[in-house]
Amino acid sequence: xxxxxxxxxxxxxxxxAVGLEIDVAGEANGTIVIDLFEDVAPAHxxxxxxxxxxxxxxxVVFHRVIDGFMAQTGDVEFGRMGDDMSRAGMGxxxxxxxxAEFSDIPFLxxxxxxxxxxxxxxxxxxxFIMFAPGEFLNGQYTVVGEVTAGLEVLDAIKRGAxxxxxxxxxxxxxxxxxxxx
Numbered sequence: 001x002x003x004x005x006x007x008x009x010x011x012x013x014x015x016x017a018v019g020l021e022i023d024v025a026g027e028a029n030g031t032i033v034i035d036l037f038e039d040v041a042p043a044h045x046x047x048x049x050x051x052x053x054x055x056x057x058x059x060v061v062f063h064r065v066i067d068g069f070m071a072q073t074g075d076v077e078f079g080r081m082g083d084d085m086s087r088a089g090m091g092x093x094x095x096x097x098x099x100a101e102f103s104d105i106p107f108l109x110x111x112x113x114x115x116x117x118x119x120x121x122x123x124x125x126x127x128f129i130m131f132a133p134g135e136f137l138n139g140q141y142t143v144v145g146e147v148t149a150g151l152e153v154l155d156a157i158k159r160g161a162x163x164x165x166x167x168x169x170x171x172x173x174x175x176x177x178x179x180x181x
Contacts, residue, residue, distance in 0.1 A: 018049055019145070019180045022057075026172030028156035032129070033149035033180075034112055041101040044114050044123060044144045049179045051076060051093055051125055057177035062157050063088035065172075066165035069134060071157045072115055073174055074126035081173060089115075089166075092124030100142055107137040110147035110154070129154055 020034040038045040051057055056076040063079050064072040073079065077091025100120040107113060107130055115126035123142055131154065147154060160167045 018045065019148075020048070020052060021178045021180055022150075022174050023176040023178075024062075024150075024153050024157065024172055025175040026170065027158040028153050028172050030153035030156075031150050032147055032153050034129075034145045035148050036112075036145040037103075037105070037143065040103045040105060041114075041142050041144045043098050044101055044142050047093075047095055047098060047125070048127065048144060050095070052177045052179045056093060056125070057174050059173060059175070061085075061088060061167070061171040061173045063167055063171055064128075064165045065157055065160040065167055066131075067159045068132050069165075070113075070128040070130050071154060072126060072128040072165075074115065076125045081170070085171075088171075089126070092126070095124065097121060098123045098142075102139050102141075103143055104139075105143040107134040107141070107143070109133060110151055111143055112145040112147065113137065113141040113143055116141065131155070 018036050018038055022032045036045045060073055060079045062071045062073045075088050075091045076093045078087040109130055109132055111130045113128055114123035115128050116123040157172045162168045
């Protein structure tokens, strides 16, 4: 059964031909499969896939995980184990920030969105995956894809207990991220 987000993305144009496989290690162990919506957010999908193909996401932690909301990762600058984890979530990549590519796709369970600062045009490398619907994000953040397999892995990711969902101790990590077609 397809989610509303996937149905809407399909209605908007041809199905995405590119995706990600994220091998998660830690409290959660397994693979999360994501279909990327290159027809909805082409610049964001290009950025994510370029970083993944370069290996930039390998070893990056889920630094902000809020139960009932979302799991955030993708800080390729400050988000690796061994880094000063107090800075995780503050970094990006050596690629430029992206202009927003907002759509009508709602933030439902399994939807992947780009994290950003207060400026809507500041998304770079970080992204988040929704545990549950978050309609208040609709039209405020760029939707880049949807989980098609591995929701049980997502659900097992270590939750944050610190300020604003910061994961204390040893966070779960994206051990390897592969681009699929």
